[in-house]
Amino acid sequence: MQKIGVFICHCGTNIAATVDVEAVTEAIKNEPGVVYAANYQYMCSENGQALIKNAIAEYGLTGVVVCSCSPRMHEATFRKAAQEAGLNPYMVEIANIREHCSWIHKDKVEATEKAIILARAAIAKVHLNAPLISGQSDVTKRALVIGGGIAGIQTALDIAEAGFEVDIVEKSPTIGGKMAQLDKTFPTLDCAACILTPKMVDAKSNDKITLYTYSEVESVKGFVGNFEVSIRKKARYVNTDLCTGCGECTTKCPSRKAKSEFNMGLMNRGAIYIPFAQAIPNVATIDPQYCIHMKTGKCGLCEKVCSAHAIDFKQQDEIVEQKYGAIVMATGFNLINLDQFDEFGYSKYPDVVTSLEFERLMNAAGPTEGTLLRPSNHEHPHTLVFVQCVGSRDTSGCGKPYCSKICCMYTAKHAMLVRDKYPDTEVYVFYIDVRTPGKNFDEFYRRAVEQYGVHYIKGMVGKVTDKDGKLIVQGSDLLENKQLKIEADMVVLAAAVEPDPSARSVASMLTASIDTNDFMTEAHAKLRPVESPTAGIFLSGMAQGPKDIPETVSQASACAAKVIGLLAKDHLVNNPCVAQSNELRCNGCSNCEKVCPYGAISYIEKEVNDHGVREVRRIAQVNEAVCQGCGACTVTCPSGAMDLKGFSTNQIMAEVDAICR
Amino acid sequence: MSLNEETKKEYKPLIVAFCCNWCSYAGADLAGSSRLTYPTDVKIIRVPCSCRVNPLFVLRAFQRGADGVIIAGCHPGDCHYTSGNYFARRRMTLLFSMLDYLGIERERTRVEWISAAEGVKFSTTMNEFAKTIHELGENKKLRDLRCEE
Secondary structure (H helix, E strand, O other), X not given: OOOEEEEEEOOOOOOOXXXXXXXXXXXXXXXXXXXXXXXXXXXXXXXXXXXXXXXXXXXXXXXEEEEEOOHHHXXXXXXXXXXXXXXXXXXXXXXXXXXXXXXXXXXXXXXXXXXXXXXXXXXXXXXXXXXXXXXXXXXXXXXXXXXXXXXXXXXXXXXXXXXXXXXXXXXXXXXXXXXXXXXXXXXOOEEHHHHHHHHHHHHHHOOOEEEEOOEEEEEEEEEOOEEEEEEEEOOOOEOXXXXXXXXXXXXXXXXXXXXXXXXXXXXXXOXXXXXXXXOOOOOOEEOOOOOHHHHHOOXXXXXXXXXOOOEOOOOOOEEEEEEEOEEEEOOOEEXXXXXXXXXXXXXXXXXXXXXXHHHHHHOOOOOOOOOOOOOOOOOOOOEEEEEEEEOOOOOOOOXXXXXXXXHHHHHHHHXXXXXXXXXXXXXXXXXXXXXXXXXXXXXXXXXXHHHOOOEXXXXXXXXXXXXXXXXXXXXEXXXXXXXXXXXXXXXXXXXXXXXXXXXXXXXXXXXXXXXXXXXXXXXXXXXXXXXXXXXXXXXXXXXXXXXXHHHHHHHHHHHHXXXXXXXXXXXXXXXXXXXXXXXXXXOOOOXXXXXXXXXXXXXXXXXXXXXXXXXXXXXXEEOOOOOOOOOHHHHHOOOOOEEEOOOOHHHHHHHHHHHOO | OOHHHHHHHOOOOOEEEEEEOOOHHHHXXXXXXXXXXXXXXXXXXXXXXXXXXXXXXXXXXXXXXOOEEEEEEOOOOOXXXXXXXXXXXXXXXXXXXXXXXXXXOHHHEEEEEOOOOOHHHHHHHHHHHHHHHHHHOOOOOOOOHHHOO
């Protein structure tokens, strides 16, 4: 019989206000095996932990039950405390009487009864706990960063700085991401390219960093410290070792139908192209969808003009296999599709543009070389209307329920830049709220209003129509309580951001969880914001949630610090809650081997001693370093030979019994 | 006042919820930290994955007097262990149809996909399920009478 100590936490008033902790202590005192029961204000505090440690020593406890918050919160804390007092950490069980009881119930009598039942279930379980010893596994000292935007670049640079190898996988032909497309950045108005391109060059020239551009992650196997990843390097049809990036082919290419992704489709590019002048790597890529030679076998002009003989129409995709200790998700964002927002006429009128298109129209390297011109007639616009929250904070189902966070600031930036460059233009901004938390952010917005005379109108735009080549913007001014009609030359929509569409499939490959909006879920929203609940997966940039550049860069560095912490270890402690096979019960059917998602089960021929009968049998064997402890094998096993340590059949049955008592 | 006296006055169903550690248990935690209420009838047992739930656990719960059993796991495609929830889905589909055949109403058993971010879904699911079980009343079909005092 175990000697069990039960420790009930008040959690200040979080638990004690709804659960009568004294009554719980009284009720479980006489449970079989309970030799000590106590309650304390904050069990996780140093004093609370000391209470547990002292009781272990004084009463010779063999099992501990802590009735407190979720095990996802403090299980590790209490296990560590037990270990310090000489008890095996896996002899500790948590009864979750906060998240699953006191916080969700109002009636004190009912909540107290439930808390007692949950405590009894934990006591019943701990009776059947056995000390578990963790194994160790090695750490591959190399990190993979998925996504080569500013988040991925910064994370990779910081990891490389610590001396570890890093690979960046980027699906487009160049690194740089969305930031490379921006004109200026708030709140300082320095040009995006000026601050980003040196970092891109650093990433390329750093000998610890390997860039896989125009590449995608094909599959991921393994677990923290030991991921096995295959990366598909898509065929560029250009030998990157030979290509000098002179750009001769891109100017000569006769196919001009492809829309430039870098310029948001505002101008066309050749079938062979370099996305932009500062692209890294600065090599050409052939788009087979538009290449005349690939489609008809004719043309081949690029091959003729290339003095480096880099064109290779026969190139094939290449698969690279690599091992990693940690993986960083930095897959970034996109603007939402505006087809559902008919009222703004985005798909109908060329002069209605998204904010990212507007960035290109203002950019010196953009389609208009930095002169702001209406896409419809290439004339200078005199009146501009900016619309904020297009699809953000939208609970109608068309858009996104969240705030995209960056739009208020970049709209103020756009308005300011227009007024600065063209003082003769009138600029209107329709907003629901102006949200400017951040260092020097509100000052920046006020400058737009006070210094640059931008007209801010609180209200939404109801409709955009056209009349005689002008856009008629109908909206409401909520402060003046009147309807407005503005004749505009251009309308700029601050479309909501959303995670890059690749995030979902990559997250599923990594078995990392994502939320209802496809943003990556953190291990803890406040305390572990750059880690995924899946060990070894880290989060950087917009993939985790909307954020601006300063925040992205800080998060990227934070993420790198966590990766470095992992890679700096020589060994990782494995989860000891893994499957184990009872060799006397195993009938060698192979069912468990078939359902194991990790290939952790293999069959061996082994001599067993079954009640005096010695014979060689085919039995299942679990590789404890590979088993992740899901328990699929335990249920599929027809003879009941497979069990899961820490969540054994008997333990769960005991919990069921205690709850249904 | 003992629990038994209370149950005599008003029927309080007993619901056992098996929640996977990575999604639904975390969803229940989020429901808790968001203070989204559901009845005390629901008692949660943590399992690493929905595929750890042996059909025998469900039978045991009914034998011991549970009125409803719910298994909650990660959404299809989002399983922390890649494919565990698919096994759970298949096993429970079979089990539930067998239970139905034995006279345990379909509504007493349920499989739900609730992610770590769906605190609201967790609470609404549990409220709905508790209401259904309350309407169905006590489950006596499978109860092992030897367990009763």
